[in-house]
Amino acid sequence: MRRIISVLIENAPGALSRVVGLFSQRGYNIESLTVAPTEDETLSRLTLTTLGDEHKIEQITKHLNKLIDVVKLVDLTEGAHIERELMLIKVKASGAQRAEVKRCVDIFRGQIVDVTSSLYIIQITGTSDKLDAFLQAVGEAAILETVRTGVSGISRGEKILSL
Amino acid sequence: MEMLSGGDMLIRSLRDEGVEFVFGYPGGAALHIYDALFRQQDVKHILVRHEQAATHAADGYARTTGKVGTVLVTSGPGATNAITGIATAYMDSIPMVVISGQVASDKIGEDAFQETDMVGVSRPIVKHSFMVKHASEIPEIVKKAYYIASSGRPGPVVIDVPKDITSPAETFPYEYPKTVKIRSYTPATRGHTGQIKKAVQLLLGAKRPVIYAGGGVVQGNGSELLTELARKLNYPVTNTLMGLGCYPGTDRQFLGMLGMHGTFEANTAMHHCDVLLAVGARFDDRVTNTVSKFCPSAKIIHIDIDPATIAKTVVADVPIVGSVESVLTEMLALVKADDKTPDADALSAWWKQIDEWRDRHGLYTKPRYRTDGDAIMPQDVIRTLHEVTKGDAYITSDVGQHQMFAAQYYLFDKPRRWINSGGLGTMGFGLPAAMGVQIAERDAVVACVTGEGSIQMCIQELSTCTQYHLPIKIICLNNQALGMVKQWQDMQYDSRYSESLYEESLPDFVKLMESYGHVGMRVTDKKDLKAKMEECFAMTDRVVFMDIMVDPTEHVYPMHVAPDGSMRDMWLSKTERT
Numbered sequence: 001m002r003r004i005i006s007v008l009i010e011n012a013p014g015a016l017s018r019v020v021g022l023f024s025q026r027g028y029n030i031e032s033l034t035v036a037p038t039e040d041e042t043l044s045r046l047t048l049t050t051l052g053d054e055h056k057i058e059q060i061t062k063h064l065n066k067l068i069d070v071v072k073l074v075d076l077t078e079g080a081h082i083e084r085e086l087m088l089i090k091v092k093a094s095g096a097q098r099a100e101v102k103r104c105v106d107i108f109r110g111q112i113v114d115v116t117s118s119l120y121i122i123q124i125t126g127t128s129d130k131l132d133a134f135l136q137a138v139g140e141a142a143i144l145e146t147v148r149t150g151v152s153g154i155s156r157g158e159k160i161l162s163l
Numbered sequence: 164m165e166m167l168s169g170g171d172m173l174i175r176s177l178r179d180e181g182v183e184f185v186f187g188y189p190g191g192a193a194l195h196i197y198d199a200l201f202r203q204q205d206v207k208h209i210l211v212r213h214e215q216a217a218t219h220a221a222d223g224y225a226r227t228t229g230k231v232g233t234v235l236v237t238s239g240p241g242a243t244n245a246i247t248g249i250a251t252a253y254m255d256s257i258p259m260v261v262i263s264g265q266v267a268s269d270k271i272g273e274d275a276f277q278e279t280d281m282v283g284v285s286r287p288i289v290k291h292s293f294m295v296k297h298a299s300e301i302p303e304i305v306k307k308a309y310y311i312a313s314s315g316r317p318g319p320v321v322i323d324v325p326k327d328i329t330s331p332a333e334t335f336p337y338e339y340p341k342t343v344k345i346r347s348y349t350p351a352t353r354g355h356t357g358q359i360k361k362a363v364q365l366l367l368g369a370k371r372p373v374i375y376a377g378g379g380v381v382q383g384n385g386s387e388l389l390t391e392l393a394r395k396l397n398y399p400v401t402n403t404l405m406g407l408g409c410y411p412g413t414d415r416q417f418l419g420m421l422g423m424h425g426t427f428e429a430n431t432a433m434h435h436c437d438v439l440l441a442v443g444a445r446f447d448d449r450v451t452n453t454v455s456k457f458c459p460s461a462k463i464i465h466i467d468i469d470p471a472t473i474a475k476t477v478v479a480d481v482p483i484v485g486s487v488e489s490v491l492t493e494m495l496a497l498v499k500a501d502d503k504t505p506d507a508d509a510l511s512a513w514w515k516q517i518d519e520w521r522d523r524h525g526l527y528t529k530p531r532y533r534t535d536g537d538a539i540m541p542q543d544v545i546r547t548l549h550e551v552t553k554g555d556a557y558i559t560s561d562v563g564q565h566q567m568f569a570a571q572y573y574l575f576d577k578p579r580r581w582i583n584s585g586g587l588g589t590m591g592f593g594l595p596a597a598m599g600v601q602i603a604e605r606d607a608v609v610a611c612v613t614g615e616g617s618i619q620m621c622i623q624e625l626s627t628c629t630q631y632h633l634p635i636k637i638i639c640l641n642n643q644a645l646g647m648v649k650q651w652q653d654m655q656y657d658s659r660y661s662e663s664l665y666e667e668s669l670p671d672f673v674k675l676m677e678s679y680g681h682v683g684m685r686v687t688d689k690k691d692l693k694a695k696m697e698e699c700f701a702m703t704d705r706v707v708f709m710d711i712m713v714d715p716t717e718h719v720y721p722m723h724v725a726p727d728g729s730m731r732d733m734w735l736s737k738t739e740r741t
């Protein structure tokens with residue numbers, strides 16, 4: 001099962017490498033990882049997506065919690081949550097393709113953020129599934145380059161991950 | 164406030180932390196620290212001959228005393244030499260602080276002379292690590308390091324200290340913190356009361372109970388409580404390799420060690436038990452054999468301070484996260500207060516069954532090895548050692564067949580007497596660990612049970628023993644081979660001895676000992692064994708090496724049948740299996 005784990009870690013040198021190291025050391029996989037400081041500058045917030053059965057996810061969260069630099073964590077997929085990923089994508093857009101791509105961008109509520117005579121750069125946000133669907137809609141042949149941020153997420157409602 | 168340089172601050176912090184001994188080896192990046200050591204008397208330094216030995220000695224010291232072992236090494240090769248010992252301590256959950264010198268801050272990342280990314284290299288084998296960024300951080304970092312190393316599930320902590328930080332040129336105000344708080348670290352202490360109650364009910368209702376106690380009981384000072392609980396209930400107890408001594412080895416309720424080389428009675432009782440109380444043990448693969456066949460009819464209670472250990476390999480019915488000391492105290496109180504007592508008939512039938520197993524194949528009802536030949540049997544060496552030392556010595560060991568024989572036949576009645584590398588299985592551990600033990604217990608009898616293979620992995624420490632007058636007795640079970648490897652080659656590779664023999668290249672250990680100023684003895688005749696061993700232990704102020712030529716063909720039994728076997732599937736001898 002795919003899980004989104006959100007982690008508050010000390011904004012300290014080496015903290016991130018401990019998290020990444022844990023995953024390779026114990027043979028867990030990381031699908032995506034995003035990290036940035038929070039409004040409290042002593043803390044960073046890290047979101048990672050991983051795959052695994054119940055047992056593996058339990059071990060992952062326990063071992064993450066064991067890292068001294070990890071302050072708190074939550075498995076967002078356990079409850080209602082919002083997930084977003086941002087993608088920038090450079091696609092061929094010339095001749096008849098141009099209108100076709102534009103229409104696709106509109107359907108997916110993306111934005112064209114840069115234009116040349118032969119290509120568009122498109123920005124699109126949403127769940128990872130939506131981003132995948134967009135890539136499929138545009139078609140492999142048109143895609144020149146993509147970059148994705150990886151998933152960020154937050155729980156719905158009152159639930160808060162903070163100190 | 165007192166003004167100190169970084170180097171002085173570091174040593175002063177150690178003193179204020181109560182550190183008595185530092186095991187180490189100097190070098191460029193650590194020289195300011197070594198100078199600070201020189202200018203004081205409180206913290207004593209033990210100069211080893213190889214940094215690996217510094218870590219094992221600190222480890223032996225920690226296992227004996229329950230205190231944190233302290234290591235000091237220089238950057239680069241000094242730091243990497245310490246790695247094996249750090250990994251050894253990590254796998255066995257031993258509290259240790261390793262201070263490594265580092266190149267100056269402004270040189271880091273430039274491939275400077277003797278630069279190694281110690282924090283990076285050690286990352287997967289430490290509980291935590293620190294890189295000091297400014298001298299003023301030293302007291303707090305030291306305080307945190309000792310706190311982290313010794314609390315919760317203990318483990319090694321590295322402090323990497325760039326050379327400029329310890330420079331005598333600048334001083335800073337020094338104060339050692341009295342307390343420490345780390346917001347992201349709150350180790351478990353008390354177990355969940357509801358779970359403890361549930362566990363007690365399960366335990367009291369057992370018909371075929373077994374108590375499976377491990378290294379956590381030794382490290383967590385739970386031996387007395389465990390012994391009291393087991394005796395109160397009259398339940399059988401088995402220990403892991405790491406738990407030996409946490410329940411008296413010579414007691415009637417003790418079934419011996421369990422696991423790959425555990426006794427027939429312990430492994431068979433495990434397989435048939437209906438309630439298993441696992442305390443401070445981690446269901447290691449050397450214990451469980453095939454996990455899916457492990458204790459098929461048991462309800463399992465698992466007490467461990469580390470939540471990640473719970474359900475890691477074997478899922479418990481009643482998991483309890485907490486320290487053995489606190490959880491066992493609560494359990495014992497509940498057992499005493501409860502009107503319910505264990506089913507006496509069921510228990511007596513269970514004991515009858517266990518006694519029958521003991522009688523059939525037990526290690527302690529009669530010898531299960533050849534006793535009629537001329538060869539000196541390794542098992543007899545350990546039994547003689549037990550007899551000569553009255554079962555009261557500190558025994559360290561290396562890794563191999565000799566280690567298993569020591570575990571099986573030296574029946575430890577007290578905790579912290581059996582000091583060996585279980586999780587990593589580090590050959591070379593025994594002698595330096597014995598040094599750490601002897602430094603902690605100056606008047607104690609300390610023996611290192613080793614093999615002619617393992618001893619050569621840290622034999623340079625014979626020189627350290629001379630320098631610090633550490634009268635360790637080295638009991639070498641010389642089978643002229645990497646015996647444990649050879650046993651596997653006999654059993655699984657049709658006796659193709661690929662690189663497990665030395666082809667007449669072993670040193671003359673007696674002469675080698677003499678060159679260090681120690682005593683060497685060779686035993687080749689069975690009849691001399693006891694007298695020579697008595698002679699050895701009578702030399703209380705000397706290092707003595709007994710080179711005992713044992714039967715080179717002997718195997719360690721029982722041995723689990725693997726793969727796919729359950730706990731009760733064992734080889735009992737070269738030809739007989741369950």
Ligand SMILES: Cc1cc2nc3c(=O)[nH]c(=O)nc-3n(C[C@H](O)[C@H](O)[C@H](O)COP(=O)(O)OP(=O)(O)OC[C@H]3O[C@@H](n4cnc5c(N)ncnc54)[C@H](O)[C@@H]3O)c2cc1C
Pocket residue numbers: 254255256315316317376377378379380382383384402403404405406420421422423424425442443444445446447449450466467468469472485486487488562563566584585586587588589
């Ligand atoms: C050649 C060889 C053969 C071996 N054969 C065997 C064998 O036959 N049988 C065997 O048992 N082992 C054997 N081992 C050792 C094996 O590899 C493991 O090291 C051992 O089984 C682990 O012991 P343990 O479960 O007691 O855990 P340890 O490694 O001692 O771990 C202690 C556990 O207790 C917990 N703990 C620590 N402090 C506390 C506290 N205060 N309160 C609560 N919990 C705490 C820890 O979190 C940890 O889970 C062998 C090793 C070698 C090298």
Ligand SMILES: Cc1ncc(C[n+]2csc(CCOP(=O)(O)OP(=O)(O)O)c2C)c(N)n1
Pocket residue numbers: 561562563564565566588589590591613614615616617618640642644645646647648
């Ligand atoms: C550092 C290290 N290298 C290799 C091994 C693998 N190993 C385990 S037991 C053993 C043989 C040990 O030989 P010896 O010390 O003579 O003990 P014996 O088994 O003969 O009693 C070896 C090579 C190990 N445990 N540690």
Ligand SMILES: [Mg+2]
Pocket residue numbers: 563614615616640641642643644645646
């Ligand atoms: Mg040998």
